[in-house]
Amino acid sequence: MKDFAHVNATSFDEAAALLAKDNAAVIAGGTDIIYSMKGMNTPNLPDTLVNIKTIADADYIKEEGGFIKIGALAKLTAIAKSSVVKSKATALAEAAELVASPELRNMGTIGGNICQKPRCIYYRNEFNNFPCARKVKGGTCYAITGVHRYHSIFGGVGGCMAVCPSDTAVALVALKAKIVTTKKTWEAADFFKVPNKEFGTARGEQINALDLDEIVKEIQVPVTSAKSTYKKWAFRKAIDFPQVSVAVVKDGNSAEIALGGVYNEPKAFSGVNCADPAKAGDECLAKATGMNTPRADGQADRYSNTYKIQIAKVMVKRAIGSL
């Protein structure tokens, strides 16, 4: 484990100031950052962890001004159980309920869930054994010629084929949520744009566009009459990251759809005609190619991820059909 300093912050502004001053990162639930600190999987690890759990009153869930407002420190368990979220932003409650395991949901926060790092098996390899493009300037993406069973089916971003592993991110994009930080208010779709120009630095490892000294304070989900749902497909039925996930917000025959686990960012489709759920699935996946590269010796690609295309089509169809 890398040595680090640990500082308790009492306000978001104080925490942001600490981030600006040092090579620092935020720790809240700690379910992701400690993992990286122990495995030393990247050369861009922080020297200081700024603990924001000590910030008071940042775990609220309330309905206010046409939004469901959720404090960044709200636990995933609380979101999954919240009656207001369940009834008025069902997709988000379902997404929170499907994150990892009860233990991790009890520790993990909504802020942390949308700020976790990629789960690519090359990125996560300890001691930076695979200095990939995300971590090192000029690095390559090992998944392209290696194992890409779990990777993007819509091509890469900045040469990286990793996927967005966050369950709640997908729901937030489909729900057209806003994300309030210490610097600005983001539209969710913009928030999850991977900063590919920063690849090779700590910022480039993020699954969102936050500055390194910017902290999520609040999630705002607009309250609408549209029905929504989140469906997840993973190899295991629990404690697993999505290989394919889908959030659908359906209003009449029009749907806002976001796919997770298939691209660097939640893949958003707006105004999809969902009168025929199967066709809607086909439409969303029309441009998906997957990765299916025969090996140099001519043998089939054992690590092809084209299966995700089929599963995603079915997931979209079934998600729409369930509403």
Add this chain to the structure above:
Amino acid sequence: MITLDDSVKLSDYKVLRNPAIHDQSIMKILTGKADFAADHFAGHKYFGAIKCSTIAHGEVVSVDASEAMKLPGVKAVITADDCPVWNKTITWYGQDVAGVVADNWYTAIRALPLIKVTYKEAAASVDPDYAIQEGAPLTGILPNSNIGTAGVCFRDAKTDKRSTSAANNVFDPSTFNECDVIKEYTFGWTTTYPHNELEAHQTTAWWVGDDVYYYTGCQDITSNKSTVANALGMALNKVHAVTHFNCGGFGGKTSDILAPQACIMSKKVGGYPVLCKNSRQMNVLNRGHNFPTRSRIKFGVKKDGNNYKFHACDAEFWSDGGVNSFSPVGNVFFGLQKTYIIPNISLVAYRIQTNTPTRGYWRCVNDPCGAMNYDSAIDKLAYDLGVDPYDLRLNNLGNQSLPDQDVPTMYWGSFPIKEELELAAQKSGYKTKHKMAPKSQTVDDIYHNGDKRWYGIAITGHEDSHGSSSGSGRGGIVKAQTDGTFLVTTASARGCSGGTTVCTNVVAETLGAKPEDVKLGEWGNTDVGLNAGIQAGSSHTISISSAFYNAAIEMRYKIFQVALTKAPFKGVATSVDDLYAEDSVVYLKKDKSVSATFKSLNWGNNIAASGQGWTVGAAGTVDEVGRRNGGAWRSVGNYIKPGQAVYTYGSAAAATEVAVDEETGQVEILHIWNVVDTGTTMFKNGALKEIGCGAEAFHNQAFFYNTVYDPNTGAVISTNYTEAMFPTYMDMKTENHDLIDYESFDAGGPFGCHGIAEPCVTNYSSVLCAIYNAIGVWVDPQMAQMSADRVLKALGKA
């Protein structure tokens, strides 16, 4: 026909199955009171960590530790120059190249990247299919090739010849001309699965003068000690090794994990205690993985009424041994060759060497990979022949009254596979549920738009090659206590509590002691126990119980000799043959009113007896005190007539019901019935738990976990808990898993002697066959699992 000693009946054994559990190790582990390597010298030791190679093939040119040594807290760095068990020639990504000793674990870990290793890299062959191509780089494992024949089995019915020598192929290919139907099948690579991947392997070592002491977690402490002695050029009596727990007790499967390294690290820092342990990634790299296997299997059958009889089989199996060139890959076809009667066979197993971590020595090589191939082939054949696979199996099974097909002088101690298959069929309701036509049944209409899941069921089963392995004899010591009780002691590690219960039961039964009067003494300490060989489940149980049987025989002789000198026997009895013991009381045979409790004999504190045991029963003689003995591994069978040679393997059957979602490829296990031959169940709850663990492990292998190697570098990239993916309750609901211990009275001994976790791996094939029964296509795992992506691929949807 096997000939049991007519006088032996299970009901004769009073102590057998006694529920008294004398081994408290499980509770110690659960309550944190067990002494693991990390508990030694708490707060007063250094820590060692290992740096691994980042190339798959080549040479270490130089190791520059200067930057690492500058890190505060670093005490020493060792290289191959210090550590004779390391090699400067690199043959796999992850091989040990250097080690750091520091004043804490995190400093040691932080120092690893600071060690600069310069390599001269050579071309590598990482993929087994590539490694056997002409022109592929040599891996450096074998002199001139990446492939070797690792095992053969030939039979010819006409000449009644058998051969297990590659140079003596007695198989006549023309026997296929005598067949009514010939079918040939190929299977792709099965998965790679490591042993104990979640365990933290560690050794604490320290020196006192010229003697080295260490505590480690290991199944085979005797070999481990020898490895350390050889590495350090020391006499065995200067090496003091202790292991108390293995497997669930946080130990390594292989013999030398970290022990030589820790001892050398400690020596480098003046003998100060050093705890050397693996990171999670190192655990995966260094575990004994199983062999991924692929095959080509050709069957020839003859019509037999409404069914068919196997007549000829010509098969080749290829297994990836990684850098392991000594692995017993030939056993991959064991169950096919032993379970079924196939008059004419040619079975050849090739071991492919690749620049990847060692494989083998985990579970039995027959299972799961070989069995996955041949068990599935039998189902494929049955469907092609239009007969129920279950009926085809039963119609071709061997049986206990027949000698072994390859070693006609050997018989089977038990051979209950037919009964197990029948029990699996009965419990699962197979005959009413199974339909020959795939896609003939749906489970439910689970989605709003009418999507269906198809239902399938299958039963597979076979003899298990684990359970009667060859190996060194095991030693056991029985020590009489002053209070009339006994301690049983050995250098072997403790396995499951059922295994130690076997030993205490054997000693109590043989001595005529109450079960509670026989307790565990010191186990796993090479200084006070006899060399005990590897703790390896069933083979351990039978061999070490034989050792304790012999020790107890000697002990009984000695305490009876004491009794002859004391009242009430003095002057009444003249020979130990005049006495017998029961419930810790010695009686005069001819007058039961003449008796004395063990405690009242007051025999002092200096009576000890030792015995040696072997794994497989064969001819044995009886010495002057009644001990059975023999000089080879096929040796003593305590409960069979002298001269009778038997195999004492386990076997198992599994029935599996699945539902397959054809649109997503998702497979759900609806129910599994595991029937496992336990010999005699000593500790039922423990036995069932162990069967359950084995079954879960292979449910995991079938669907989730797979050791994944980067195809370009050979690096293990599935090294963290995210990819380990053990099945959760949601994936395999406990209430849908029936565990059945099938008892067979084994000629090798009535005290339980069969592996009971390993044979569950027949699940692997039963799942595959059930999927076929559901959807009508065969799924090729292709080095992954039978997971949704493979199912979709088989269906042409991915």
